[in-house]
Amino acid sequence: MASSIGQNIKMTIFGQSHSPAIGVTIDGLPAGIEIDSEKLAGFMARRAPGKDRFSTMRKEADEVQFLSGLTDGKTNGAPLCAAIFNKDQHPKDYSAIWDTPRPGHADYAARVKYSSFNDPTGGGHFSGRLTAPLCIAGGILMQWLEAKGITIGAHIASVHGVEDEKFDRVNVTANQLNSLKQKAFTCIDDEKAEKMQAEILAAKGDCDSVGGTIECAVVGLPVGIGEPMFGGLESRIAEAVFGIPAVKGLEFGAGFEAANMYGSENNDEYYCDENGEIRTRTNNCGGILGGISNSMPLIFKVAFKPTPSIAKTQNTVSFENKTDTTLNIKGRHDPCIVQRAVPCVEAAAAVVIADLFISHLKD
Numbered sequence: 001m002a003s004s005i006g007q008n009i010k011m012t013i014f015g016q017s018h019s020p021a022i023g024v025t026i027d028g029l030p031a032g033i034e035i036d037s038e039k040l041a042g043f044m045a046r047r048a049p050g051k052d053r054f055s056t057m058r059k060e061a062d063e064v065q066f067l068s069g070l071t072d073g074k075t076n077g078a079p080l081c082a083a084i085f086n087k088d089q090h091p092k093d094y095s096a097i098w099d100t101p102r103p104g105h106a107d108y109a110a111r112v113k114y115s116s117f118n119d120p121t122g123g124g125h126f127s128g129r130l131t132a133p134l135c136i137a138g139g140i141l142m143q144w145l146e147a148k149g150i151t152i153g154a155h156i157a158s159v160h161g162v163e164d165e166k167f168d169r170v171n172v173t174a175n176q177l178n179s180l181k182q183k184a185f186t187c188i189d190d191e192k193a194e195k196m197q198a199e200i201l202a203a204k205g206d207c208d209s210v211g212g213t214i215e216c217a218v219v220g221l222p223v224g225i226g227e228p229m230f231g232g233l234e235s236r237i238a239e240a241v242f243g244i245p246a247v248k249g250l251e252f253g254a255g256f257e258a259a260n261m262y263g264s265e266n267n268d269e270y271y272c273d274e275n276g277e278i279r280t281r282t283n284n285c286g287g288i289l290g291g292i293s294n295s296m297p298l299i300f301k302v303a304f305k306p307t308p309s310i311a312k313t314q315n316t317v318s319f320e321n322k323t324d325t326t327l328n329i330k331g332r333h334d335p336c337i338v339q340r341a342v343p344c345v346e347a348a349a350a351v352v353i354a355d356l357f358i359s360h361l362k363d
Helices: 037-047 091-098 107-113 121-126 128-147 174-180 190-205 233-241 255-260 338-362
Strands: 010-014 021-027 065-068 080-085 151-159 212-219 247-252 270-272 278-280 298-304 314-318 323-327
Touching: 010 128, 021 128, 037 128, 037 338, 080 128, 121 128, 128 151, 128 338, 151 174, 151 190, 151 338, 174 212, 212 338, 233 247, 233 298, 233 338, 247 255, 298 338
Parallel strands: none
Antiparallel strands: 010 021, 021 080, 065 080, 151 212, 212 298, 247 298, 270 278, 314 323
16 A cells, blocks of 8 residues: 555555545554653644744644553553544635646656546645654654663754754664654754754745755664565665655765765774674664664765745646646745654654564574
């Protein structure tokens, strides 16, 4: 199914941007996982819209309501189903796009694929709104993984060319990842955060938008998570991350930088630390070799395009008249989605790692 992912833990997302509700079904969760609802709410709040000048003014509390799978706050072995009931839909904002597809959106492709029966309001099932159910699943699985000693965290690596500090690929810690989650604008360097915010507001003032990148790290992974080839960590993470709307690129470790290195520079040499543990002095591989974790921090970076919904007049076509025309997009849109996408990237990583970790426990 196009909206499902996973093998041991299967996640299926349902709903549309302006449907009465959106949600997720998670099948295969181990029974007995205690869900900290307050912690989950805090995680959801990091993605929620309408909270500051840098995001859409659509007001949604993103309050999670569990419909099945829980007994006394713990998973009970049945499929877990959770929903968020939309409260601030403005479908009339999208009346014009029934006939005029928005540049940068899936409107035209979806219309052809679904024989004009697609829902274009707010992007329908292609909307970034559907990352909220992803965050429900990810927020729950991050709690379970943390109990196993595995921590996932991310930061805004860049916005429109303004770059934050990078994670130390060798020494990034769980404490650093958790401290970043307490920030309203998730950057390592607060001064760089202010410059990024200025870029976002400048684009907003010009009726435009900007993109950026997010760097994610996973620490505490044991050796051996993942499978060769198509079952590898890179392959599986890529499958989940590219399910986040607006993602256009992904790299692990040194990524594209490795293409300009000598082998002697790119290879991560092994050594035994004071505790007799095998480690590498560098981490250009991003903690993955042969698709399998090697005990070093897992590091990857995700590139996001600028929000395609902008207030500038754009060229498009009329489906009905088969003529060129122009479009002025109405509604409430993010001038930059990167700051709200940080927990989405963390959630995508959690869904994949939890699924593969169960395979590891079975071995």
